[in-house]
Amino acid sequence: MATVLFALFLLFAAINLSYFIAFFSFSGSRSSEAKPVTFPVSVIVCAKNEAENLQNFLPSILEQDYPDFEVIVINDASADHTLDIIEEFQQIDPRIKIVNVENNEAFWANKKYALTLGIKKAQNEHLVFTDADCAPQSIHWLRHMASGFSEEKTIVLGYGGYFQYKKSFINKLIRFETLLTAIQYFSYAKLGNPYMGVGRNLAYTSGQFYKLNGFASHLQIRSGDDDLFVNEAATNKNVVVCDHKESITRSVPKTSISKWFRQKRRHASVAKFYKSKHKLLLGLFYTSRLLFWILLIILLVFKIYWPFTLGVLGLTLIIEGIVYFQSAKKLDEKDVIWLFPILEPFLILSQLGIFIANIISKPSHWK
Incomplete structure (x- = not known):
């Protein structure tokens, strides 16, 4: 029995390590560089009850060092003063275009409906998306994202991180999970198998959007305006990664484990609609990590081949540490x-809890 447990431990360690070796495709690559681009761009921001965040973060979009862009701000049936704030900004800066969405019984609380109206309002082919609680970390953010476009590349994947607030465990956990997620979807894209992007920092052309008939294939699913769209639209030829430090956006993180848990439940509920190959690869990655740690604890508690077990653990931590360090350095x-x-x-334990919770009940969605 002891030998079987150790053999299984080695198997899952090998699977886990194979993933992290593949992640070197991102962590070990050179960061993207901005090219000289001047074509017009439409920045699209969807806001629902985001009056305070718009006041704080919309100026960082308007201050972008880019020659020709408009900002489509969508008021998605807000109950606060979101529309008033947008109108105040519009009086100061005519580049702001307003889309005011009222509650629609057929599409109530559906962010995809609001985004579709915003995309139709845009005057430009190249669209860059971010959220109302996001702030570009450089005045060159838009230039970097736009420079990813080419005749062949119609989808640009950016990094949407979170602000570092108090030195709390939950803040570090949120940012670590966001980093790991980025390592995965950037690496998959680099290896020619893109599967998702994040709406906090994402770009694609309107032609790509209309080619898929927008969000039609998953309009009934409340979440997934970013990752489900990319999962359906992305190929090994039309996606590019934009990972320069100046291309990063950061948003306001959750401040409690319960709020973060609910947010991740919504995100996880969408993954079951990914393509089968992506569900298999992502599921195997999570399973190998979970069983690696479970078997590690069992082997060490019962002192089964413990010197070899510690050696495998050490090797695993070294490989993972290199990937994490290189990636974290790139993404600040x-x-x-x-x-x-x-x-x-x-x-890993949190993700297991999220998986179980989603089996028991459906998560809530766009507020």
């Missing part, structure tokens, strides 16, 4: 790396 998340041996098992 270095402060979370030193805790990854603690954050990783905690994240």
